Amino acid sequence: YFEYIRSNKLSHRLYLDYAKACIYLGLNMDEPKNRYPHDFMRWHDIRIEEKRVIEAEQERLRKEKAKKEKEKLVSDFLIAAEKYLPLADFVGDKHFAIFIARSPAELVKEGNALSHCVGHNGYDKKMANQETLIFFVRKIEELDKPFVTLEYSLKSKKVLQCYAYKNTKPEAKVLEFVNKKWLPYANK
Numbered sequence: 745y746f747e748y749i750r751s752n753k754l755s756h757r758l759y760l761d762y763a764k765a766c767i768y769l770g771l772n773m774d775e776p777k778n779r780y781p782h783d784f785m786r787w788h789d790i791r792i793e794e795k796r797v798i799e800a801e802q803e804r805l806r807k808e809k810a811k812k813e814k815e816k817l818v819s820d821f822l823i824a825a826e827k828y829l830p831l832a833d834f835v836g837d838k839h840f841a842i843f844i845a846r847s848p849a850e851l852v853k854e855g856n857a858l859s860h861c862v863g864h865n866g867y868d869k870k871m872a873n874q875e876t877l878i879f880f881v882r883k884i885e886e887l888d889k890p891f892v893t894l895e896y897s898l899k900s901k902k903v904l905q906c907y908a909y910k911n912t913k914p915e916a917k918v919l920e921f922v923n924k925k926w927l928p929y930a931n932k
Contacts, residue, residue: 748780758788765791769798820872821848828877831896831930840921841887845871845878854880857890859910867895874898881906881918892918901931 749759762784763773769791771778781787825846832844845851848868855863862878870876881892892914894906906922908914914922 752784762788762791765795768795817872824871824874834926834929836925837921839884841882841884842926843880851878854890854893860907862893894922903927
């Protein structure tokens with residue numbers, strides 16, 4: 745090895761890059777033609793390029809798979825939102841309205857606006873899988889402004905979480921609306 749490095753005027757790092765590429769490509773480094781190629785720089789460049797091409801293809805496939813998974817998530821999320829849209833039709837209060845989240849992007853927007861984790865931590869997947877549903881409670885006079893977020897369990901028919909800005913407990917009027925008015929409606 746040391747003789748080969750010296751006689752070809754190579755740095756150890758350059759040879760290491762070549763060897764890592766060969767191993768990545770599954771080449772047998774016990775074979776002299778792979779371990780000590782006759783024209784090192786030519787074979788170094790070939791192996792590095794082969795590795796780069798494979799890695800680029802793997803990255804393309806990874807991105808394609810991630811895109812398909814995201815498209816399915818968004819589609820499943822919308823299916824769940826539309827299926828349970830009637831739970832957001834409650835109109836029995838003059839102070840508050842309730843909306844079901846319609847997309848993962850809405851969860852992110854809500855979580856960012858209220859500085860809590862609803863846009864992260866897998867809530868989008870839980871909703872897409874119809875494990876839980878996410879609803880937005882709004883003041884009637886400010887329907888577009890995030891106010892309170894709630895998580896509802898379809899299985900237990902309970903409100904699992906109900907939080908305002910920075911995970912604070914909502915005011916009593918909101919909790920009364922959620923627990924005494926909306927929840928009985930939703931559980932019908």
